[in-house]
Amino acid sequence: MSEAAAAATAYKSSWLNKLDWFVTGDHKKIGIMYLWFAIVMAIVGGGFAGVIRAQLTKPDSGLVTPEFYNQMVSMHATLMIFFVIIPAWTGLGNYFVPLLIGARDMAFPRLNAFAFWLAVPATALMFGSFFVVGGAIQTGWTAYPPLSLAAFSAGPGVDMWLMGIIFIGLSSILGAINFIVTVANLRAPGLRWFKMPLFVWAWFINATLILVATPVLSSALAMLLADRVFGTSFLTVAKGGDPLLYQHLFWFYSHPAVYIMVLPGFGVISHVLASFAEKKIFGYKGMVFAIMLIGIIGYMVWAHHMFVAGIPPSLQIFFSYMSMVIAVPTGIKIFSWLATIWGGSIRFTTPMKFGLGFIFLFVIGGMSGILLANVPVDYQVTDTYFVVAHFHYVLVGGSIMSMFAGMYYWFPKMSGRFLSEKLGTWVFWLFFVGMNVTFFPMHIMGIQGMARRVFTYRPEFQSLNELSSAGYLLMLAAGLIFVFDVLKTAFFKKGTLPADPWQINHVQNTLDWKVSSPPPEYNFLKIPTIE
Amino acid sequence: MKTKSIFLFLGLAALFLSGCSGGHPGDITNWLQNPATPLAHEVRHSFYFTLYLILPFLFIAEGLLIYVILRFRKKPGREPAKFHDNPKLEIAWTIAPAITLVFVAVSTYGLIGRINYSPESDMQVEVTAQRFLWKYHYPEYGITISEQPLVVPEDKVITLLGTSVDVIHSWWVPAFGIKRDLLPGRIVETWFKAVKGNYKGQCAELCGPLHAEMLIDVSVVSQEEFEQWVKQKLAEKNAPADSTNNLQTSGSAETK
Numbered sequence: 079m080s081e082a083a084a085a086a087t088a089y090k091s092s093w094l095n096k097l098d099w100f101v102t103g104d105h106k107k108i109g110i111m112y113l114w115f116a117i118v119m120a121i122v123g124g125g126f127a128g129v130i131r132a133q134l135t136k137p138d139s140g141l142v143t144p145e146f147y148n149q150m151v152s153m154h155a156t157l158m159i160f161f162v163i164i165p166a167w168t169g170l171g172n173y174f175v176p177l178l179i180g181a182r183d184m185a186f187p188r189l190n191a192f193a194f195w196l197a198v199p200a201t202a203l204m205f206g207s208f209f210v211v212g213g214a215i216q217t218g219w220t221a222y223p224p225l226s227l228a229a230f231s232a233g234p235g236v237d238m239w240l241m242g243i244i245f246i247g248l249s250s251i252l253g254a255i256n257f258i259v260t261v262a263n264l265r266a267p268g269l270r271w272f273k274m275p276l277f278v279w280a281w282f283i284n285a286t287l288i289l290v291a292t293p294v295l296s297s298a299l300a301m302l303l304a305d306r307v308f309g310t311s312f313l314t315v316a317k318g319g320d321p322l323l324y325q326h327l328f329w330f331y332s333h334p335a336v337y338i339m340v341l342p343g344f345g346v347i348s349h350v351l352a353s354f355a356e357k358k359i360f361g362y363k364g365m366v367f368a369i370m371l372i373g374i375i376g377y378m379v380w381a382h383h384m385f386v387a388g389i390p391p392s393l394q395i396f397f398s399y400m401s402m403v404i405a406v407p408t409g410i411k412i413f414s415w416l417a418t419i420w421g422g423s424i425r426f427t428t429p430m431k432f433g434l435g436f437i438f439l440f441v442i443g444g445m446s447g448i449l450l451a452n453v454p455v456d457y458q459v460t461d462t463y464f465v466v467a468h469f470h471y472v473l474v475g476g477s478i479m480s481m482f483a484g485m486y487y488w489f490p491k492m493s494g495r496f497l498s499e500k501l502g503t504w505v506f507w508l509f510f511v512g513m514n515v516t517f518f519p520m521h522i523m524g525i526q527g528m529a530r531r532v533f534t535y536r537p538e539f540q541s542l543n544e545l546s547s548a549g550y551l552l553m554l555a556a557g558l559i560f561v562f563d564v565l566k567t568a569f570f571k572k573g574t575l576p577a578d579p580w581q582i583n584h585v586q587n588t589l590d591w592k593v594s595s596p597p598p599e600y601n602f603l604k605i606p607t608i609e
Numbered sequence: 610m611k612t613k614s615i616f617l618f619l620g621l622a623a624l625f626l627s628g629c630s631g632g633h634p635g636d637i638t639n640w641l642q643n644p645a646t647p648l649a650h651e652v653r654h655s656f657y658f659t660l661y662l663i664l665p666f667l668f669i670a671e672g673l674l675i676y677v678i679l680r681f682r683k684k685p686g687r688e689p690a691k692f693h694d695n696p697k698l699e700i701a702w703t704i705a706p707a708i709t710l711v712f713v714a715v716s717t718y719g720l721i722g723r724i725n726y727s728p729e730s731d732m733q734v735e736v737t738a739q740r741f742l743w744k745y746h747y748p749e750y751g752i753t754i755s756e757q758p759l760v761v762p763e764d765k766v767i768t769l770l771g772t773s774v775d776v777i778h779s780w781w782v783p784a785f786g787i788k789r790d791l792l793p794g795r796i797v798e799t800w801f802k803a804v805k806g807n808y809k810g811q812c813a814e815l816c817g818p819l820h821a822e823m824l825i826d827v828s829v830v831s832q833e834e835f836e837q838w839v840k841q842k843l844a845e846k847n848a849p850a851d852s853t854n855n856l857q858t859s860g861s862a863e864t865k
């Protein structure tokens with residue numbers, strides 16, 4: 079070994095090298111940091127959900143104050159959306175988009191690092207807001223004015239929340255630019271657009287959604303902040319402002335945000351199902367166009383969140399019909415996935431279990447979505463637990479299930495070790511059953527008339543709420559086992575795996591399974607050519 | 610086994626659905642079981658119409674999924690199929706949901722109009738929301754009440770003109786088939802025509818700490834009972850010694 083090589087090896091194992099994580103622009107390290115960040119935030123956000131479920135075990139339980147309850151409701155949503163799901167997809171995207179397109183890194187490594195580290199001030203603002211006068215935000219994550227204006231939400235808590243979301247939004251925007259430029263410019267020679275793996279397609283379209291939508295949210299939040307801090311009157315009624323303006327801008331972001339949270343999952347599921355059914359993905363082009371269509375129509379449905387808020391009936395009809403239209407490309411995806419596994423040789427690995435579970439749950443979420451697109455039915459069930467059930471089937475059944483699938487699928491690639499299949503089976507079944515026990519009864523509560531965002535309810539809803547809280551315990555157990563397994567495998571197991579540890583690349587033929595596990599620095603000694 | 614748990618889950622789901630008991634007499638809260646207005650009946654009908662149209666798709670998708678799981682497990686000696694497209698099939702599963710959704714969409718069109726545009730009004734009530742109570746003003750009688758049930762005659766078109774003095778609230782009585790956000794600085798209109806009974810509802814837009822306790826009670830009574838009630842309220846109004854009459858002050862005193 080030459081002297082320089084020896085020095086390099088010594089440096090690699092020294093503590094100084096660990097500091098590299100703080101200054102790295104390596105897409106794989108940044109991806110892994112995003113994932114750790116999301117896991118830590120999921121523990122906190124899941125804990126907040128536990129407070130909610132504990133309070134609702136019986137009516138008027140008095141476990142927490144109404145103020146604290148509203149803080150939990152607001153922060154559970156905020157953390158799960160902006161600090162868990164979106165960063166987790168950014169993490170997997172960071173790691174695997176460059177690998178899958180045969181690039182050595184993202185287009186802008188330093189911008190990438192900057193976007194990640196913006197999460198630090200954002201997180202500090204979120205948690206700091208619990209300790210200021212007036213406490214954390216209590217308005218729900220929607221922060222509708224006038225409730226979120228200074229007159230009704232005094233104290234710096236809301237200001238800190240607004241700044242935090244603006245920071246994390248900036249992080250998303252910078253990340254999105256990076257993804258778009260990377261996919262457009264750094265594809266390996268021969269990797270034409272319609273040869274790109276579906277995870278890359280999903281992330282590319284996702285990045286365009288983020289780039290168009292997030293600045294709109296940031297401007298709505300900036301108006302709110304200006305009204306609160308500088309006394310402007312964008313949204314303040316008494317001075318001629320309009321609170322409905324905020325709702326339009328907010329949902330112009332927040333409906334597409336649902337797709338931002340689930341499109342990368344569509345990509346993951348396509349890889350996982352094809353891999354473990356040992357078949358090529360069915361209807362590749364149809365899948366790509368379906369994602370594009372979902373992305374485009376996703377911009378024309380935002381006011382379905384506002385049917386009772388006071389928009390003209392003609393507009394309600396337009397937004398209702400567009401919301402139904404979006405079910406068509408979603409249906410194409412579901413049936414294409416079913417056709418993908420049809421006739422295959424299915425191996426029930428943990429990622430495959432999560433992939434199949436995803437289809438089961440996501441279909442239910444889609445169906446309740448069609449009921450909600452029916453305007454008169456929406457009048458009844460909007461702002462009730464029916465809506466809570468619907469979006470948890472989409473976000474837990476859709477986003478989180480596909481994220482589990484992606485984590486189990488790619489963990490061996492990222493770490494060189496498999497997560498335990500045995501524990502994985504436990505995680506899947508506890509989570510799948512727990513998810514249904516928690517959220518299915520909420521459909522019924524909502525239909526029967528239980529409003530959402532309430533710390534107490536009529537006695538007749540008690541048994542369903544008890545069931546729902548019991549389901550939470552199952553999901554909690556699943557989460558804890560998963561975190562335990564990840565920690566154990568990441569820190570206490572040693573070794574590396576071959577390039578294709580799942581033995582799937584004869585079907586997939588993607589670049590992620592052609593480099594070592596974990597991949598070497600800069601991924602490819604020689605940029606691969608795709609024929 | 611996967612299949613067993615799925616059946617267990619479906620069984621449980623059926624159990625929930627059959628086990629739902631509605632409100633008890635005189636205390637109606639459930640629009641699906643006890644619709645109290647023609648509109649609520651129509652909304653219920655629209656709910657089931659949509660549900661029955663989309664349920665086949667749910668069962669087809671979940672059924673195929675379960676079938677694939679049972680049928681296509683990896684076995685030695687069986688090769689996976691090789692197909693990866695089928696244009697006819699793809700066209701079919703694009704068109705079939707689209708046609709179904711046209712039915713859903715068209716079926717809601719008229720009802721949206723009937724809910725939003727009231728027929729000729731028999732009586733107006735002005736609703737003012739304020740954290741965390743409701744005030745009702747009857748302009749024809751000069752009566753204002755708050756923190757009391759709204760009392761209206763049965764079988765009459767009641768138009769509600771609603772606004773808020775502070776944040777956004779939402780007036781929602783499930784059995785009437787309506788929910789409307791009340792915004793400060795705007796007056797919104799909605800209407801109902803209900804049968805006799807006592808109905809419960811509540812504020813449906815998060816408005817602060819006690820949002821969950823911003824409850825609504827409505828008594829729909831016969832015309833004679835209503836006239837009786839009006840007389841009584843007017844008498845209370847003209848007897849200033851009574852402490853319950855001046856509702857504006859009593860309301861604000863209680864919220865302190």
Ligand SMILES: [Cu+2]
Nearest residue numbers: 333380382383
């Ligand atoms: Cu939406």
Ligand SMILES: [Cu+2]
Nearest residue numbers: 778812816823
């Ligand atoms: Cu209210």
